[in-house]
Amino acid sequence: MTSTDDRLPSWRPGATRDAVLAFLDQAPAIPERDRMACFDNDGTLCCERPNYIQLEFFLDALSRAVHADPALADKAEFAALLSGDRAAVGEIGLPRVALALTGLFAGMSPEEFSVRVRDFMAVATHRTLDRPLRRSVYQPMLELIAELRRLRFAVTIVTGGGTEFVRAVSQELYGVPPEAVVGTLIEYDYRTDTDGPSLRRSTRLLGEVNEGAAKVRNIQTLLGRRPILAGGNSSGDREMLEWAGTADGPSLALLVDHDDDEREFGYESRAETFTDPESITDVAHRSGWTVVSMAGDWDTVFPDEHDG
Amino acid sequence: MTSTDDRLPSWRPGATRDAVLAFLDQAPAIPERDRMACFDNDGTLCCERPNYIQLEFFLDALSRAVHADPALADKAEFAALLSGDRAAVGEIGLPRVALALTGLFAGMSPEEFSVRVRDFMAVATHRTLDRPLRRSVYQPMLELIAELRRLRFAVTIVTGGGTEFVRAVSQELYGVPPEAVVGTLIEYDYRTDTDGPSLRRSTRLLGEVNEGAAKVRNIQTLLGRRPILAGGNSSGDREMLEWAGTADGPSLALLVDHDDDEREFGYESRAETFTDPESITDVAHRSGWTVVSMAGDWDTVFPDEHDG
Numbered sequence: 001m002t003s004t005d006d007r008l009p010s011w012r013p014g015a016t017r018d019a020v021l022a023f024l025d026q027a028p029a030i031p032e033r034d035r036m037a038c039f040d041n042d043g044t045l046c047c048e049r050p051n052y053i054q055l056e057f058f059l060d061a062l063s064r065a066v067h068a069d070p071a072l073a074d075k076a077e078f079a080a081l082l083s084g085d086r087a088a089v090g091e092i093g094l095p096r097v098a099l100a101l102t103g104l105f106a107g108m109s110p111e112e113f114s115v116r117v118r119d120f121m122a123v124a125t126h127r128t129l130d131r132p133l134r135r136s137v138y139q140p141m142l143e144l145i146a147e148l149r150r151l152r153f154a155v156t157i158v159t160g161g162g163t164e165f166v167r168a169v170s171q172e173l174y175g176v177p178p179e180a181v182v183g184t185l186i187e188y189d190y191r192t193d194t195d196g197p198s199l200r201r202s203t204r205l206l207g208e209v210n211e212g213a214a215k216v217r218n219i220q221t222l223l224g225r226r227p228i229l230a231g232g233n234s235s236g237d238r239e240m241l242e243w244a245g246t247a248d249g250p251s252l253a254l255l256v257d258h259d260d261d262e263r264e265f266g267y268e269s270r271a272e273t274f275t276d277p278e279s280i281t282d283v284a285h286r287s288g289w290t291v292v293s294m295a296g297d298w299d300t301v302f303p304d305e306h307d308g
Numbered sequence: 309m310t311s312t313d314d315r316l317p318s319w320r321p322g323a324t325r326d327a328v329l330a331f332l333d334q335a336p337a338i339p340e341r342d343r344m345a346c347f348d349n350d351g352t353l354c355c356e357r358p359n360y361i362q363l364e365f366f367l368d369a370l371s372r373a374v375h376a377d378p379a380l381a382d383k384a385e386f387a388a389l390l391s392g393d394r395a396a397v398g399e400i401g402l403p404r405v406a407l408a409l410t411g412l413f414a415g416m417s418p419e420e421f422s423v424r425v426r427d428f429m430a431v432a433t434h435r436t437l438d439r440p441l442r443r444s445v446y447q448p449m450l451e452l453i454a455e456l457r458r459l460r461f462a463v464t465i466v467t468g469g470g471t472e473f474v475r476a477v478s479q480e481l482y483g484v485p486p487e488a489v490v491g492t493l494i495e496y497d498y499r500t501d502t503d504g505p506s507l508r509r510s511t512r513l514l515g516e517v518n519e520g521a522a523k524v525r526n527i528q529t530l531l532g533r534r535p536i537l538a539g540g541n542s543s544g545d546r547e548m549l550e551w552a553g554t555a556d557g558p559s560l561a562l563l564v565d566h567d568d569d570e571r572e573f574g575y576e577s578r579a580e581t582f583t584d585p586e587s588i589t590d591v592a593h594r595s596g597w598t599v600v601s602m603a604g605d606w607d608t609v610f611p612d613e614h615d616g
Contacts, residue, residue, distance in 0.1 A: 033479065110528055154485065167532045171341065177462065178532025179487055185529050190521040190547065196554045197547065199528050206529055207514070213498040220418055220507050221493050221514055222530060224475045224486025239498065239505065246504045 007147055010140040010300040017297065019252070019290045020144065023229065026250040027151040030228065034249070037148050037229035038182075038219055038240060039141070041159040041166055044233045044256050045174060047136040047302075049265040050127055054161045057120050058101040065104050075100065095209055102162070102186055103203045110164060110188070110199055117168035129264075131302060137173055138256075139303045140292075141231070145174055148229070156223055159183040160211040160236050182222045184210045211236035216243045233258065234269035235280045245289055253289040257281055260294035263301045315455055318448040318608040325605065327560070327598045328452065331537065334558040335459040338536065342557070345456050345537035346490075346527055346548060347449070349467040349474055352541045352564050353482060355444040355610075357573040358435055362473045365428050366409040373412050383408065403517055410470070410494055411511045418472060418496070418507055425476035437572075439610060445481055446564075447611045448600075449539070453482055456537070464488040464531055468519040468544050490530045492518045519544035524551045541566065542577035543588045553597055561597035565589055568602035571609045 007024070011017040027035060042048035051059070062081065066073045073082055077100035080088035089097055105113055124133040145155050157176055159166050163183035170176040185206040188199040208214045216239045219227060230237070230244030233256040245253030258267050268279055284291050294301060315332070319325040335343060350356035359367070370389065374381045381390055385408035388396035397405055413421055432441040456463050465484055467474050471491035478484040493514040496507040516522045524547045527535060538545070538552030541564040553561030566575050576587055592599050602609060 110532075110534070154487065156487070163529070164532070179462065179464070179530065181532065188525045188528050190524045192550070197524070197550050199524065216498045216505070216507065217496045220496050221471070222487070224418075224472070224489065226418070242500070242505050 008140065008143050010143055010298060012297055012299045014297060016290060016292055020254070023250060023252040024147055024151065027148075027153070030250060032152055033225070034228055034247075035148075035151065035153040036156065036223065036225050036227045037145075037153050037231070038156050038158045038215075038223075038227040038244065039145075039230070040232040040234070040237045040240070041157050041161060041183075043258065043269055044231050044237070045137055045141050045157070047126065047129065047138075047264060049258075049267065052161065053121075053133055053136070054165045056124060056127075056133065057117060057165065058098075058104070060120055060124070061104050061116070062101065077101070098162075099203065099205065102201075105201050106203050108201045110201070113164055113201060114168040117165055118172075121169050121172075129302070134169070134173060135303055137303065138298070139300045140298045141256075142174070142303065144231075145176075149175065153229070154180065154223075154225075156180040156182065156219075156227075158210070158215050158219060158230075158240060160209060160215075162186070163210075180223070182210060182215075182218050184208075213239045215240040219243070228252070230254065231256065233280070238280060238283060241284070241289060242287070245287060253284075253287070254292060255280065255284040255289050256292045256294065257284075258294060259296075260298075260301065262295075264294055316448065316451050318451055318606060320605055320607045322605060324598060324600055328562070331558060331560040332455055332459065335456075335461070338558060340460055342533070342536055342555075343456075343459065343461040344464065344531065344533050344535045345453075345461050345539070346464050346466045346523075346531075346535040346552065347453075347538070348540040348542070348545045348548070349465050349469060349491075351566065351577055352539050352545070353445055353449050353465070355434065355437065355446075355572060357566075357575065360469065361429075361441055361444070362469045364432060364435075364441065365425060365473065366406075366412070368428055368432070369412050369424070370409065385409070406470075407511065407513065410509075413509050414511050416509045418509070421472055421509060422476040425473055426480075429477050429480075437610070442477070442481060443611055445611065446606070447608045448606045449564075450482070450611065452539075453484075457483065461537070462488065462531075462533075464490065464527075464535075466518070466523050466527060466538075466548060467491040468517060468523075470494070471518075488531070490518060490523075490526050492516075521547045523548040527551070536560070538562065539564065541588070546588060546591060549592070549597060550595070553595060561592075561595070562600060563588065563592040563597050564600045564602065565592075566602060567604075568606075568609065570603075572602055 039045055042052050077097045080092055121134050126133055126136050148155050161183050163185050166183055167178040167181045170181050187202045187204040187206045189202055191198050226247050227244040228247045229252045230240045231254040232241050241253040347353055350360050385405045388400055429442050434441055434444050453463050469491050471493050474491055475486040475489045478489050495510045495512040495514045497510055499506050518526055534555050535552040536555045537560045538548045539562040540549050549561040
């Protein structure tokens with residue numbers, strides 16, 4: 001059956017692809033209201049090694065800012081980053097470092113921030129993969145998203161990263177509109193002056209970092225329904241995968257296992273702020289989730305870098 | 309031109325309809341990314357007098373709860389409501405009363421809450437208009453929404469009311485999916501027990517009441533783009549209308565003026581928590597917004613009550 005099925009062409013025939021196709025085959029019988037899929041971004045839809053794409057953007061912005069104002073390099077969070085010493089960054093804590101980095105954009109309008117992100121993504125290349133960052137997304141996941149959309153699923157991104165960063169590129173990379181992106185949010189200030197009203201980025205976090213159980217709470221408060229498909233790759237996705245995987249009716253919890261040291265990176269995925277004693281892959285096997293072996297299940301990992 | 313135009317059939321020919329059609333005619337030249345419309349709900353898409361629809365739902369739930377536990381009637385917020393004395397409710401403050409009412413649903417799952425809302429809306433009738441509450445929506449606005457959708461606008465609802473209440477009916481009433489509803493939010497708790505994971509309504513408000521400048525901030529944080537069309541009717545919509553009305557390129561700020569004492573209710577709209585010294589209609593005229601006279605501009609106010 002699967003050998004003559006032309007869906008998901010980058011997925012190799014086998015149990016994983018069969019499980020995904022079996023889920024898709026059930027979709028037409030599911031009420032359209034329930035057809036929502038939530039995907040983590042970093043490591044699930046795109047490469048997150050050696051750095052999150054957003055961190056590459058932040059590092060680029062930091063180097064520009066330090067060029068303009070060298071004193072910035074002395075700030076503890078920035079000094080740790082610029083040293084390239086991951087342990088130093090870890091000691092300060094990624095959330096605090098991320099917050100310091102968002103300070104580089106304080107006072108900007110949402111449009112100005114989006115333009116900065118898009119300008120960066122238009123030219124940035126991956127550090128080791130010899131391809132544009134915007135083409136460091138997983139071709140098999142793009143194919144899955146296309147199938148879901150054909151089946152009239154609401155396809156959403158639920159990321160621990162910055163909501164506005166992902167929104168700036170989600171339409172181009174994945175065809176996902178801004179309102180379908182749930183991430184970590186910075187508050188805005190609304191001001192009215194002689195130029196009229198404007199929104200300006202603050203340095204205050206709105207709510208909590210979108211990882212773990214917060215992902216489930218934010219899916220409900222921001223998207224308003226329970227997903228029947230969730231895709232993730234790290235311990236920060238555990239609750240979201242549990243939530244989708246235990247929905248009534250057909251459901252699919254998909255864990256991307258980074259076991260492909262040749263074409264991508266071999267590592268065990270952990271959200272850096274999470275210290276789950278059990279590896280997420282063990283949780284997945286124990287819970288009966290569908291584990292995607294990048295090495296075994298994907299025939300192609302990345303899209304052709306010249307056609308987009 | 310407008311006389312042979314079969315769009316917006318419930319809108320009477322005239323300057324208001326011409327202004328709306330002129331905006332719609334420009335849409336195909338607007339980048340699709342920018343095509344987002346935000347509508348207030350109460351008094352803009354549906355009748356809000358004598359009570360908000362959500363208040364009718366709460367009052368129904370309260371009467372059931374008091375029936376089961378008569379002691380509830382002694383709680384100050386509930387006593388004021390049950391007395392029917394608007395001044396007593398005003399003295400306590402609508403936000404505090406609303407929060408007490410949401411307490412009736414504490415511990416419920418989102419699905420249970422939605423079922424409660426839908427069960428109510430399936431049978432509830434308007435107090436004076438002799439029609440189902442679910443048909444107390446404005447036919448001309450349904451037609452405008454249909455045109456916008458045809459033009460590939462993202463059509464969203466930005467309400468001061470409860471997000472989850474509106475989401476439970478937004479698809480049926482307006483064809484608007486849950487993720488396109490921005491309102492006032494209750495936090496959820498995520499629990500895992502022997503029955504598996506569940507989300508349960510708390511009594512904590514998430515963020516602020518969605519009125520005034522909060523509407524603009526929440527449009528950006530939750531929907532991620534600036535609307536080029538906003539529709540509202542009260543002082544709580546002022547900033548949202550200013551925000552849409554000053555967007556780059558074609559934009560439309562639409563204010564529904566409740567001047568139709570015969571077919572609906574004649575009143576000056578004010579958000580109950582807002583004390584703007586200037587009437588919103590005066591603001592609209594001064595700002596060059598498009599003011600919709602319900603009495604003059606709408607040929608039909610409500611949909612035929614038998615066909616849905």
